[in-house]
Amino acid sequence: MAIISPCEPLHPNPHLKTSPLAKKLVRPCLSLHSTMAAPPATAPATARCLSVAKSCWAAERSSSSFVLSAPATGLRQSGSRVLSIRAKVATGLQRACIADDGAERPWKLSDARLVLEDGSVWTAKSFGASGTQVGEVVFNTSLTGYQEILTDPSYAGQFVLMTNPHIGNTGVNPDDEESNQCFLGGLIIRNLSICTSNWRCKETLEKYLIKRNIMGIYDVDTRAITRRLREDGSLIGVLSTDQSLTDNELLEMAQKWKIVGVDLISGVTCDAPYEWSDKTDSEWEFKRDPSSETFHVVAYDFGIKHNILRRLTSYGCKITVVPANWPASEVLNLKPDGVLFSNGPGDPAAVPYAVKTVQEIIGKVPVFGICMGHQLIGQALGGKTFKMKFGHHGGNHPVCDLRSGRVDISAQNHNYAVDPESLPEGAKVTHVNLNDNSCAGLQYSKMKLMSLQYHPESSPGPHDSDTAFGEFIELMKSNRL
Numbered sequence: 359m360a361i362i363s364p365c366e367p368l369h370p371n372p373h374l375k376t377s378p379l380a381k382k383l384v385r386p387c388l389s390l391h392s393t394m395a396a397p398p399a400t401a402p403a404t405a406r407c408l409s410v411a412k413s414c415w416a417a418e419r420s421s422s423s424f425v426l427s428a429p430a431t432g433l434r435q436s437g438s439r440v441l442s443i444r445a446k447v448a449t450g451l452q453r454a455c456i457a458d459d460g461a462e463r464p465w466k467l468s469d470a471r472l473v474l475e476d477g478s479v480w481t482a483k484s485f486g487a488s489g490t491q492v493g494e495v496v497f498n499t500s501l502t503g504y505q506e507i508l509t510d511p512s513y514a515g516q517f518v519l520m521t522n523p524h525i526g527n528t529g530v531n532p533d534d535e536e537s538n539q540c541f542l543g544g545l546i547i548r549n550l551s552i553c554t555s556n557w558r559c560k561e562t563l564e565k566y567l568i569k570r571n572i573m574g575i576y577d578v579d580t581r582a583i584t585r586r587l588r589e590d591g592s593l594i595g596v597l598s599t600d601q602s603l604t605d606n607e608l609l610e611m612a613q614k615w616k617i618v619g620v621d622l623i624s625g626v627t628c629d630a631p632y633e634w635s636d637k638t639d640s641e642w643e644f645k646r647d648p649s650s651e652t653f654h655v656v657a658y659d660f661g662i663k664h665n666i667l668r669r670l671t672s673y674g675c676k677i678t679v680v681p682a683n684w685p686a687s688e689v690l691n692l693k694p695d696g697v698l699f700s701n702g703p704g705d706p707a708a709v710p711y712a713v714k715t716v717q718e719i720i721g722k723v724p725v726f727g728i729c730m731g732h733q734l735i736g737q738a739l740g741g742k743t744f745k746m747k748f749g750h751h752g753g754n755h756p757v758c759d760l761r762s763g764r765v766d767i768s769a770q771n772h773n774y775a776v777d778p779e780s781l782p783e784g785a786k787v788t789h790v791n792l793n794d795n796s797c798a799g800l801q802y803s804k805m806k807l808m809s810l811q812y813h814p815e816s817s818p819g820p821h822d823s824d825t826a827f828g829e830f831i832e833l834m835k836s837n838r839l
């Protein structure tokens with residue numbers, strides 16, 4: 359995904375990009391937090407407006423003052439005046455730059471609370487839906503891809519806290535959806551970008567969340583919360599914009615709520631089987647040698663991300679997606695070349711029906727498990743899964759393939775892991791997460807199975823591990839011979 363920072367709506371304008379004036383304008387953009395150098399008095403009106411809009415943005419970051427001033431230009435504007443200028447700047451320079459119409463935002467007072475089960479109360483400002491929501495707080499270290507994260511069904515029951523402080527700048531678009539819905543409990547961020555600028559953008563993050571009834575909070579110390587989660591482990595929290603509820607009432611809700619042992623898969627899986635045939639769009643395709651053979655793969659939807667389906671299709675697969683409770687016998691009757699067990703939310707030990715399905719399939723056809731699918735395979739082999747302290751969520755996890763020594767930077771999103779000591783002989787750990795040496799991949803040649811704890815489909819994240827889909831193709835190919 360290409361990113362344009364909120365300071366960059368000027369760039370697509372060829373005049374401003376090359377003119378000496380543009381160079382003068384770009385400098386204050388880049389050092390927005392420290393200097394607010396104003397354009398010369400001779401600068402065109404739009405340039406002066408842009409400077410005011412930036413002052414406005416800087417003021418949002420540093421204070422909640424209602425009256426803003428841009429001293430060097432002598433401009434002193436009321437909030438509404440600045441906002442109307444900002445809207446003109448945003449719509450006037452290029453269409454892709456969408457003015458955020460959360461008009462009162464820079465001056466908004468805290469209207470939301472995040473109460474964690476440890477008793478800490480964090481005041482914040484709300485965006486997206488209002489209400490009260492309970493969930494497990496996890497932090498995600500991805501720098502980009504908040505839309506893919508929002509639509510990853512594996513986040514059901516969780517609040518995602520983005521450690522990257524600047525979110526919303528690329529808006530949202532129809533192509534980056536990883537499922538048809540947002541299943542997560544809410545989004546926690548440091549700064550909500552005041553304007554949205556990306557050529558693919560169709561909507562602001564704020565409007566998108568409101569439409570999907572998802573809560574978001576910003577202006578909260580995400581770094582402090584992350585440090586707390588790293589030290590104390592994942593915590594249950596309650597997000598609320600309801601001022602009638604006391605802190606103690608919210609705390610009680612957090613302390614009573616449970617995520618361990620709950621079947622979250624049944625809330626995110628599809629209702630009926632369907633065929634999938636979309637490849638990765640040719641504009642984004644990076645694998646240029648499609649397979650000449652076609653493979654029929656049945657994919658169990660435990661909360662499947664669309665990019666798993668797109669990547670498999672790009673590798674030459676024809677896919678039938680089935681719901682999580684679809685009988686193994688019906689799947690085997692289809693005589694597929696392979697079966698994929700997808701990612702999915704929650705505790706793998708809370709879905710014995712899915713473990714039983716995996717048990718009935720492994721050994722009969724080649725299988726590939728991704729994340730939840732990997733954990734279910736671990737359980738189906740008689741192994742154990744356990745809850746990690748704070749899990750892995752982000753696009754920067756180094757993973758070593760022990761067979762080759764190759765290290766990939768991977769996309770990860772899980773709170774549970776397979777205990778390799780509990781696995782039977784024959785099941786081999788193929789990958790380890792280099793941050794903590796946890797099991798990141800398995801192979802059991804006799805059973806024709808392979809699995810990864812992380813996300814070869816990325817979305818968001820690096821493409822290093824895309825080759826895993828090729829490995830699955832080879833596994834299916836060798837089974838045909």
Ligand SMILES: NC(=O)CC[C@H](N)C(=O)O
Nearest residue numbers: 701702704729730773774
């Ligand atoms: N992405 C996933 O499949 C998540 C797996 C599982 N729900 C976990 O949190 O560990």
